Amino acid sequence: DAGVTQSPTHLIKTRGQHVTLRCSPISGHKSVSWYQQVLGQGPQFIFQYYEKEERGRGNFPDRFSARQFPNYSSELNVNALLLGDSALYLCASSFGRERKQTQYFGPGTRLLVL
Amino acid sequence: QQQVKQSPQSLIVQKGGISIINCAYENTAFDYFPWYQQFPGKGPALLIAIRPDVSEKKEGRFTISFNKSAKQFSLHIMDSQPGDSATYFCAAGTQGGSEKLVFGKGTKLTVNP
Numbered sequence: 001d002a003g004v005t006q007s008p009t010h011l012i013k014t015r016g017q018h019v020t021l022r023c024s025p026i027s028g029h030k031s032v033s034w035y036q037q038v039l040g041q042g043p044q045f046i047f048q049y050y051e052k053e054e055r056g057r058g059n060f061p062d063r064f065s066a067r068q069f070p071n072y073s074s075e076l077n078v079n080a081l082l083l084g085d086s087a088l089y090l091c092a093s094s095f096g097r098e099r100k101q102t103q104y105f106g107p108g109t110r111l112l113v114l
Numbered sequence: 115q116q117q118v119k120q121s122p123q124s125l126i127v128q129k130g131g132i133s134i135i136n137c138a139y140e141n142t143a144f145d146y147f148p149w150y151q152q153f154p155g156k157g158p159a160l161l162i163a164i165r166p167d168v169s170e171k172k173e174g175r176f177t178i179s180f181n182k183s184a185k186q187f188s189l190h191i192m193d194s195q196p197g198d199s200a201t202y203f204c205a206a207g208t209q210g211g212s213e214k215l216v217f218g219k220g221t222k223l224t225v226n227p
Contacts, residue, residue, distance in 0.1 A: 033214070040220075041220070042203050042205075096213070105159070108156075
């Protein structure tokens with residue numbers, strides 16, 4: 001079975017631009033979460049979506065937004081990019097049901113903002 | 115603020131030795147504690163996880179010890195191998211509601227041959 005897939009793998013943008021990152025969950029998983037991992041740090045929670053509804057939001061500015069589609073894939077959008085947005089963006093999927101919330105991570109999208 | 119404190123930041127172990135990584139949490143609402151292994155350029159991979167109704171869980175060479183009263187948990191890697199060299203993250207979360215995981219800052223493990 002395919003794991004969590006993310007695209008693109010790498011991305012270079014300049015300050016002020018907009019970026020869209022994509023994630024496809026493991027087949028059968030209905031929950032998708034997004035994390036930001038700055039170099040040398042642990043992942044930080046950005047959003048969680050379950051059945052197309054936002055279930056959780058981390059401490060990130062409104063420049064960050066996300067959505068989940070009927071096929072459970074998801075997009076993370078970041079507007080007005082800042083140098084500090086340079087990071088590895090991770091998507092994780094799970095079944096989303098209580099006691100079945102083990103999250104499986106994708107390989108991530110490495111974003112560099114110049 | 116929900117935090118998970120992880121130590122040490124880095125660890126060097128000889129092949130065949132025991133690697134021990136410790137984590138402490140503050141929020142007593144946490145009831146799910148996974149450990150992830152991450153290789154350079156890859157996403158974190160789930161190693162083993164524990165819930166607070168047990169004090170220890172073992173899977174192969176990996177063991178989680180959990181002390182609910184001290185709000186601490188640790189990962190023990192027995193018979194450490196060079197292939198175990200990676201960054202290890204502890205995390206904490208809650209069942210039900212948001213699946214937000216709070217991660218420690220990571221421990222870079224190097225196992226020398």
